[in-house]
Amino acid sequence: MCTSTITAATWNEIERVGRLVAERDDAWAIPRVSAExxxxxxxxxxxxxxxxxxTSYGYSALWIGAALAHNGGLLTTIEMNAAKAALSRExxxxAGLAQALTVVHGRAEDVVAGLEGPFDFVFLDAEKSGTRGYFDxxxxxxxxxxxxxxxxxxxxxxxxxEFVAHIRAHPRFCSVLLPIGSGLEVSVKLDPFATTVTLDGADWVI
Ligand SMILES: C[S@@+](CC[C@H](N)C(=O)[O-])C[C@H]1O[C@@H](n2cnc3c(N)ncnc32)[C@H](O)[C@@H]1O
Known part of the structure; x- marks a missing residue:
């Protein structure tokens, strides 16, 4: 899949990190179907x-980053473990993605406030109990x-x-669970300036 958006060098790293994750007990990565x-x-x-x-060892970042790079964009990925951050940078x-992917070493709680936004795509995959805090x-x-x-x-x-209940009740989000891999909650932020108009009997959000 996606042979035109993932270079041979990136494929090599996807496969190598996939093997590494399978071998190590301190490494986690999203399943391949979630990555795709x-x-x-x-x-x-x-x-x-x-x-x-x-970030862990960078498996999801390789997939997300390759797509962002294809779009002409950038990915910032945060990892609190120094060894994992250093290996992911390498x-x-x-993978040939050093220009598009920046690894920030630190706890999200300490570094997110200092990052320059705005971000149009966010992937939350760190300590699960901290997810509501990352969202805030x-x-x-x-x-x-x-x-x-x-x-x-x-x-x-x-x-x-708690996080899922919060984002589903949030007036600025539309959020749904997709039964892909370990369960991906996809939450879309609504534009505060959007308004609904009725045209020819149908409602349109503009
Ligand atoms: C599930 S793994 C990430 C897997 C990765 N997204 C992938 O699919 O390849 C979670 C990682 O988050 C890191 N982590 C946990 N809490 C964190 C925090 N508060 N700030 C930054 N990193 C954190 C852990 O060290 C671990 O490497």
Whole structure:
């Protein structure tokens, strides 16, 4: 899939990091089907300013970053583990994506406020119990019509219950669980200036 949006160098790193994740017990990565979906979603949405919280060894960032790079965009990805952050930087260099992917080493709680937004695509995949806090930090930095994707809504249902209830009740979001991989919650921020008009009997959001 997507042979024209993922270079041979990036494929090599996707496969290498995939093997590494399977071998190590300190490495986690989204399933391949989730990665393919996120790559396609970024292409479909034409997003250009991406933010990921939870890099690990860079598997999801390779897929998301390749799509953002194809769109002419950039991904900032945050990882609190110094060794993982350093190895991910090296992975992105080998993938030929060093210009498009920036790894920020630190805790999201400490670094998000200092990042320059706005971001139009956000992937939340760090400590599950911290997700509501990441959302609160990211919210002021979101572009109009930004999309947030949150992983593990099915696999870590209990830890994510409060966050999922919050974003689904939020007046500025439309949010739905897609049963892909570990459960991806896809949340679209609504434009505050949007209004509904009725034309020929149909409602249109403009
Ligand atoms: C599930 S793994 C991320 C997997 C990665 N998104 C992928 O699919 O390849 C979660 C990562 O988040 C990092 N992490 C956890 N809490 C964090 C925080 N508060 N700030 C930054 N990174 C955090 C962990 O060190 C871990 O490497």
């Amino acid at each position: 979906f996120l790559h396609t979603l970024v292409l479909a949405g034409g997003y250009r300013r991406g933010l990921e919280i939870g 992975t992105f260099r080998r 930090l990211v919210f002021p930095k979101l572009a109009h019509r930004a999309t947030i994707v949150t992983d593990n809504v099915t696999s870590h249902e209990a830890e994510l219950t």
